[in-house]
Amino acid sequence: MDAIELKSLSKSYGKRQAVENLNLEVITGEIFGFVGPNGSGKTTTIRMIAGLLRPTAGEAFVEGHSAQKSPDEVRLRIGYMPDYFGVYPDLKVWEYLDFFSACYGIAETRRLGLIEELLELVDLEHRRNDPVDRLSRGLKQRLSLARTLIHDPRVLILDEPAAGLDPRARIEIRALLVELSKMGKTIFFSTHILSDVAEICSRVGIIEAGSLLAVGALEELHLRVLPRRRVEMTVLEQADHAADLLRSHSSISEIQTIDDRNGSKRQKVLFEFDGSDQALSAVLASLVGNNIQVLHFREDERDLEEVFMRTTKGVVS
Amino acid sequence: MxxxxxxxxxxxxxxxxxxxxxxxxxxxxxxxxxxxxxxxxxxxxxxxxxxxxxxxxxxxxxxxxxxxxxxxxxxxxxxxxxxxxxxxxxxxxxxxxxxxxxxxxxxxxxxxxxxxxxxxxxxxxxxxxxxxxxxxxxxxxxxxxxxxxxxxxxxxxxxxxxxxxxxxxxxxxxxxxxxIFLVFGVPIIAMILLILFGTIYTGGFPENALITESVLIFIGWLLLAVTPLGTMIGTEYILIDQHNFFLAHIPLSNNTELVLVSPWILYLVFYLVFSVVAxxxxxxxxxxxxx
Missing domain, CATH: 1.20.190 (Delta-Endotoxin; domain 1)
Incomplete structure (x- = not known):
């Protein structure tokens, strides 16, 4: 059974279509990155999964339970973290968690131990008696994550968990998510920070103007939008000779040579290649065999940014 | 919570x-x-x-x-x-x-x-x-x-x-x-109505207008009973004047009496029902x- 399943999920506000016919499955145990520009429908989708917003059409399921028809079953299974931090300014850190654990009906005798465990997990045990309002944004985000875990949900739905955080706090949150994934949690999180997704997600969904444009593992998506491998190499002076040699390979196309801007003898050769790792290795061997002085030879990383830019069109719903 | x-x-x-x-x-x-x-x-x-x-x-x-x-x-x-x-x-x-x-x-x-x-x-x-x-x-x-x-x-x-x-x-x-409407507005409305009807029926109600008189008194009574201040004064007045805790006897123009429940009872019923509904x-x- 999928952890999350969206079936023809749609939401419109009058004539504006915020989410349109979304079909998606999030596999149990994976970290799924829901990527899209601002206003693309990420938060609307997440609110519908959490049962906070009624869809215009379609249905959202969490572990087989409809968010619309069995909201309590869904609430029991999800830990929801919105893209803002709701504060009770007069509560201390431990009281904040204590309050939410009471809201989940956790027995008073269990609460204290549970709170200590969670504070340790998010590394906030030294701030347990501080008023919530005095925490930095990064710490508040960690506390927020602790709150979503209070009832030990199997599925975490996180809306922009790293938004507005400094680089260190972002890395820490990312590390926490990986740790939670290792603990068996399914994590569905929205973001527009592509490096976070590339770093930790097993699969990605790209949404724009309320429509899901692409879903899959990063490699898959990359192959879909850029089916040929892109290779960059640096040679000493013999770029034209190298280009001629490359042209003799039928699997190579789009060859470009670029002189070094600083006037040095280094020259770059870019080309696209369609073939296996062994074939690419043979290309390099043939270049070296023909006395081309290769200084640097690398395949472009399959980065999400490229996939994102090629998939989306900059449309806002 | x-x-x-x-x-x-x-x-x-x-x-x-x-x-x-x-x-x-x-x-x-x-x-x-x-x-x-x-x-x-x-x-x-x-x-x-x-x-x-x-x-x-x-x-x-x-x-x-x-x-x-x-x-x-x-x-x-x-x-x-x-x-x-x-x-x-x-x-x-x-x-x-x-x-x-x-x-x-x-x-x-x-x-x-x-x-x-x-x-x-x-x-x-x-x-x-x-x-x-x-x-x-x-x-x-x-x-x-x-x-x-x-x-x-x-x-x-x-x-x-x-x-x-x-x-x-x-x-x-x-x-x-x-x-403000309930505490001060309603008593003012009641007073305006009292003055208005007092002007219309100067010299008392005609004997054949018994129903009109009773209805007007009843409406006034209800208005009194939805205001905290009116209820308090009305109840205290009945307690002192008629020594009755539950009922009020209002004299009519034809020398008969209209018996109504004390305002505090109406007040309690009205506001308790209101609280539950709200x-x-x-x-x-x-x-x-x-x-």
């Missing part, structure tokens, strides 16, 4: 200021009244005057408390739900397993308990009336009951508006508008999924 609400409420300065201000107003009023009556008593000094003096002190304290409850109660609850929305904690609560009923009651009861705390702190200020011994147990019991029901009703009004309206400021303003509606509004 109740515990959290008390924690946050009592940690701020607001509660301390509210209790202090409430007690100061009562102290000033009771001291003023006491000094005034003492100066009057030195001139007359008879037992009946002392009795009236005691009743006046008691009535004054209850009246101030009634007005205070009418205005403090909606203020304490009119931000209960809308504040959660403004603080962006409402969705966090809605995704928990906390039932809507518990959320609403968890917000409603602390407000109510805080009012009881205010009333409790003012008990010593009623002492002069008890010392003189003029207030009967019926009057004390009834005053307490009216105060509790008033607190419950006006808290429920604040709660309902807080669930209905997203902005606390608007919910509070509307709560006050309705409270809290129930709040629960339904909180339960609603955004569309």
């Amino acid at each position: 109740v515990l959290k609400d008390f924690r946050t409420r009592m940690r701020g300065h607001r509660s301390f200021i509210l209790i202090t201000a409430h007690l100061l107003v009562l102290i000033l009023a009771v001291s003023g009244a006491y000094l005034f009556f003492v100066s009057q008593l030195t001139q007359t000094n008879n037992l009946e005057d002392r009795r009236l003096f005691g009743k006046a002190i008691f009535g004054l304290v209850v009246w101030i408390e009634l007005v205070m409850v009418s205005f403090v109660a909606p203020a304490l609850t009119s931000g209960a739900i809308s504040n959660e929305r403004e603080r962006q904690t409402f969705d966090l609560l809605r995704v928990t397993l906390l039932p809507a009923g518990q959320l609403v009651l968890g917000k409603y009861l602390p407000g109510l308990l805080f009012i009881f705390l205010l009333l409790f702190t003012s008990i010593p200020l009623q002492a002069p009336a008890y010392l003189i011994g003029s207030a009967t147990w019926q009057e004390i019991g009834l005053a307490t009951l009216l105060l509790i029901v008033t607190a419950a009703a006006f808290s429920a009004l604040g709660m309902l508006l807080s669930s209905l309206i997203r902005r606390t400021l608007i919910a509070t303003a509307l709560s006050y508008a309705i409270t 809290v129930w509606l709040s629960i339904q509004l909180v339960k609603r999924v955004d569309s």
Whole structure:
């Protein structure tokens, strides 16, 4: 059974279509990155999964339970973290968690131990008696994550968990998510920070103007939008000779040579290649065999940014 | 929810200021009244005057408390739900397993308990009336009951508006508008109607207009019974004038009487029903999924 399943999920506000016919499955145990520009429908989708917003059409399921028809079953299974931090300014850190654990009906005798465990997990045990309002944004985000875990949900739905955080706090949150994934949690999180997704997600969904444009593992998506491998190499002076040699390979196309801007003898050769790792290795061997002085030879990383830019069109719903 | 609400409420300065201000107003009023009556008593000094003096002190304290409850109660609850929305904690609560009923009651009861705390702190200020011994147990019991029901009703009004309206400021303003209408507006309307009909029927009602007279008295009675102040004065008047706790005998133009239940009974029924309906509606509004 999928952890999350969206079936023809749609939401419109009058004539504006915020989410349109979304079909998606999030596999149990994976970290799924829901990527899209601002206003693309990420938060609307997440609110519908959490049962906070009624869809215009379609249905959202969490572990087989409809968010619309069995909201309590869904609430029991999800830990929801919105893209803002709701504060009770007069509560201390431990009281904040204590309050939410009471809201989940956790027995008073269990609460204290549970709170200590969670504070340790998010590394906030030294701030347990501080008023919530005095925490930095990064710490508040960690506390927020602790709150979503209070009832030990199997599925975490996180809306922009790293938004507005400094680089260190972002890395820490990312590390926490990986740790939670290792603990068996399914994590569905929205973001527009592509490096976070590339770093930790097993699969990605790209949404724009309320429509899901692409879903899959990063490699898959990359192959879909850029089916040929892109290779960059640096040679000493013999770029034209190298280009001629490359042209003799039928699997190579789009060859470009670029002189070094600083006037040095280094020259770059870019080309696209369609073939296996062994074939690419043979290309390099043939270049070296023909006395081309290769200084640097690398395949472009399959980065999400490229996939994102090629998939989306900059449309806002 | 109740515990959290008390924690946050009592940690701020607001509660301390509210209790202090409430007690100061009562102290000033009771001291003023006491000094005034003492100066009057030195001139007359008879037992009946002392009795009236005691009743006046008691009535004054209850009246101030009634007005205070009418205005403090909606203020304490009119931000209960809308504040959660403004603080962006409402969705966090809605995704928990906390039932809507518990959320609403968890917000409603602390407000109510805080009012009881205010009333409790003012008990010593009623002492002069008890010392003189003029207030009967019926009057004390009834005053307490009216105060509790008033607190419950006006808290429920604040709660309902807080669930209905997203902005606390608007919910509070509307709560006050309705409270002012009920506390001061309705008696003014009743007075205007009285003057109006008094002008129409100068010299009394004609004998064949018995039904009209009865209906007008009944409407006036209902208007009296929906205002805290009118109920208090009306009930006290019947108690003193007719020595009847439950029924009022209103003389008609044809020398017969119209028997009506005492205003406090109508008041209790009206405001208790209102409280239950308002809290129930709040629960339904909180339960609603955004569309």
